[in-house]
Every structure is written in structure tokens, then in C-alpha cells.
Amino acid sequence: MNWDEFGDWGRRISDWAQDYHLTVGDRPVRAQTRPGDILNALPVTPPDSPEDMETVFRDFENIVMPGITHWQHPRFFAYFNANAAAPSVLAEFLVSAIAPQCMLWQTSPAATEMETRMMDWLRQSLGLPAGFEGVIQDSASSATLAAVLTMRERALNWTGNISGLAGNPQLRVYCSAEVHTSVDRAIWISGIGQDNLVRVPISGDWRGMDPDALDAAIRADKAAGLTPAGVILCVGGTGTGATDPVDACLQIAEAHGLYTHVDAAWAGSAMICPEFRHYWPGIERADSIVFNPHKWLGVQFDCSAHFLRNPDDLVRTLAIQPEYLKTHGHDGIINYSEWSVPLGRRFRALKIWFLLRTYGLEGLRERLRNHVRWSEALHDKLAATPDFEITSTRMWSLFTFRHAPRGVSELDDLNLRLLNAINDDGRIYLTQTRVDGNLVIRFQAGQFETTEADVMMAYDVITEIAEALA
Ligand SMILES: *Cc1c(COP(=O)(O)O)cnc(C)c1O
Secondary structure, eight states: OOGGGHHHHHHHHHHHHHHHHHHGGGSOSSOOOOTTHHHHHSOSSOOSSOOOHHHHHHHIIIIIGGGOOOTTOTTBOSSOOOOOOHHHHHHHHHHHHHOOOOSSGGGOHHHHHHHHHHHHHHHHHTTOOTTOEEEEESOHHHHHHHHHHHHHHHHTTTOHHHHOSTTSOOEEEEEOTTSOHHHHHHHHHTTSOGGGEEEOOEETTTTEEOHHHHHHHHHHHHHTTOEEEEEEEEBSOTTTOOBOOHHHHHHHHHHTTOEEEEEOTTGGGGGGSGGGGGGSTTGGGOSEEEEOIIIIIOOOSOOEEEEESOHHHHHHHHOOOOGGGOOTTOTTOOOGGGGSSOSSOOOOHHHHHHHHHHHHHHHHHHHHHHHHHHHHHHHHHHHTSTTEEEEEEEETTEEEEEEOOTTOOOHHHHHHHHHHHHHHHOSOBOEEEEETTEEEEEEEOOOTTOOHHHHHHHHHHHHHHHHHHO
16 A cells, blocks of 8 residues: 555545544444454464555454453443544654654654643643652653652762762662552562562552651661662552642651652642642642543543653753754753653654644633543442442542441452453443452542443443342
């Protein structure tokens, strides 16, 4: 296939995509395939001679689509949504056609300068003060890795990259047990080591870090001759939406001179609504904050917004300038590849621009507020239903629950069977987590096309299937 046929196929695929989005609610949410089904439908060897696009597209529909779990389904209540709002998909289509590389200013000035402007639009949207600058990372995991590397270098007086960790002081990083596993991986990759990731006990309804325990842990480490490097907080943890007391923890970190990173990958989007910002008072003290516009905000995956109070620390940690990457003579320009681990960078700012302009912040706020309101209604209805219990405080549009009929002792087993039966049914999709060791079911609403009726259908499906299992 060549570019002369591209227009016809482009129109056909865009019609297909529109139809897919308008009717995806009729499909089972989670793929109903068995392991190996798709693998076995794909030839073992690659084709020697060209096949026509018609055949390839037919196989896409027949082989691929049955094995897709529909993340854009209005009743996808599992994990966190990864919304692809229509304008952001169009922007991605354009970007994949132009296919620019955005590692240096000069390798696509428009991409760099739009990234600067879009990160500042997002900063204002979240109510962060002027002075925070930002970069778009491919994922929150990468942003957290970059922040941990910065903590390490700062604590080692910028010697770790050059001389390695052997012979350097033993570093310590602090977080609660509710943070995402990307924190563990960043600690592994940075060479700090899992044993030096200190889990500070949690307390209270939000399941956040106890600030006094944080202070005590840092003091004890210092007394033992160890070197505290940084604190990682979560606002809206993945399991239950756990949220650390940001203000108190950041003040303690600051008092000890430690670098701080806040993971708000999911809940950061909610901060476009001023009434939700009471969950992160004092956020302006953080050194580094990440949130994923590719989750709740509607920007097609991947797009992770990483804010920095002082980008110099990050750039000092990650910038590398061999001769072939030097852009001589352009003072004051930004080369974003010096702000991230990968060198090659996609033009991700365009989809933010398309989305924010076509929805406006008010259009986005309305969606998020609805999700929170409908989730609260479902929460209240389940709480009032006999044999169901809410197992963690509702945080924005996320809460957990379990079926706990009187006299049943194996509740983990019962709830796992309930969850599997719900997902086999196909009308809704939910996932599980653990709260205080117990298996519980998570519910969160955040899909862009979800309606109140979709959320309320979850009530019918959950109670109907629970009754059938009893
Ligand atoms: C989703 C999520 C992550 C990981 O995000 P990626 O962009 O997939 O790396 C990290 N932290 C939290 C709290 C999340 O919800």
C-alpha cells in the first residue's frame, strides 16, 4: 500500500472509528477470549509477498477486535479510565501522519513551544502557582523515575551519575504502603534499593501517611548514619484513592531539606475543579508533581504532565550533550529531551491543545463533577443495601465495597467469585484490590461517555449477580 491509497483508507478507518465509539456500549466490556485464542489465529511466520490492505483490515476486524477489552466503553469501571476524547484522537492522527521527533527545540520548534504553553495551561487549570514549569513525560512511571533520580543526585551532591553508588552514603526514601508500584520500580532502577524505601505507617480515613511517623523515621535514619534523600506522596492512590496529608508531610520534608515528589497520576485531573483541591492543601511546596491527562482528563494515551518547582535539578540529573545533539547559538531555548529519560519524544502537546480548546475547562469540569456525583449516588445506594458494605472512604469517583452476607466466612472467595461472574456477564467491568488484607471490589466512574444510567446499571448488575451466587 502507498500514499496514493491513503486517503480512501483514512476515510474508511475514520468512519469505522466513529461507528466504534458510538456503538461500543453494545459490546461486552472485558474481552471474552481465552488465553491463546488470538495467538493461534495469527500465522506462525511472516508473509513473504505483499497482501492487500482489504485483507489486512478484514483480519483486523475478525481476529483483533474480539480480543479487545473496551477501554472506551461507557461502563468501564475498572482500574482507572484511559479516555481518548474525539479531538485528542484527531490530534494523534495528525501527529502520526507528520511523525516529528521532539527531542530538541530545533527538531520541531512548534512541538517544543506548544509543550511549554500547554504545560502552563495545565498548571493554571490545576491552580498551581506561577513558577512551576513542566514537561510531558510518556507515563507517570517515567516522571516518578526522573524524580527519584533527581532525589538521588541531589542527596549525593551530583556525584552518583559519575562515580556510581558504591562508596557513597546509603540513601533513604520515604512513602506510605499505598503508593503505586512505579515507586518501587523507580527505587530499583535508581540503585537506591528496595530495602531503603521506608514505608511510613498510614492513619485516618484517607489512608494517608502519618506525618509524625514520617518525621520520626527520618530522624531515626539520620541518627543511624543513613542519608535521607526524598519523600514520595500520593494523592489518589490506585487501590482506594489513598491521599497523604500533603501540607504536613511537605513541611516535614522541607524542614529536613529533602526533595519531594507527589504522585497524583489519576486524581490530578480532578484538580481542574476548585472544590476538589482541599485534598492537596499546600501542594505549592512540592518539588515535583505528576498527573496523567491520559487518564481522567480525556487526552489520548500517552500523556503525563510533570511539574517542577525548579527544573534545574532535573536537568542537572538527566541532561547529556554529545556534540551531535548540541544546538549552538540558540540561547534561551528548551530541549525537552534533557528533562526525561528517553531521547526521542512524540509531539504530545497537540492533543492537549485540541482537547482544551474544543471542550473548554468548563466542559471538562462538568464531566468530572458528574462522575463524582453519580459515583456517590451508587456508593450511597450500595451502603443502604443489606449484605453489602463499603470498605474504604469514597475519594472523588472511587470507592471499594464487598458482599458480606451474614454467616458466610470465606468472604474473599465469595467476592472473587462475584467479581469474575460480573466480568463474565459483560455489561460492566470492575477490578479488585485489598483493604486491610481483605479482598474488596473497586468501583470508579470516569469514562467520558458514561451516563447516570450507566452508573446505575452497575447497581443492578452487582446486586442481581450477587443474589444469583447466593
Ligand atoms: C496509573 C497510575 C500510575 C502509573 O501511570 P503510568 O502513566 O501508566 O505509568 C502511577 N500512579 C498512580 C497513582 C496511578 O493511578
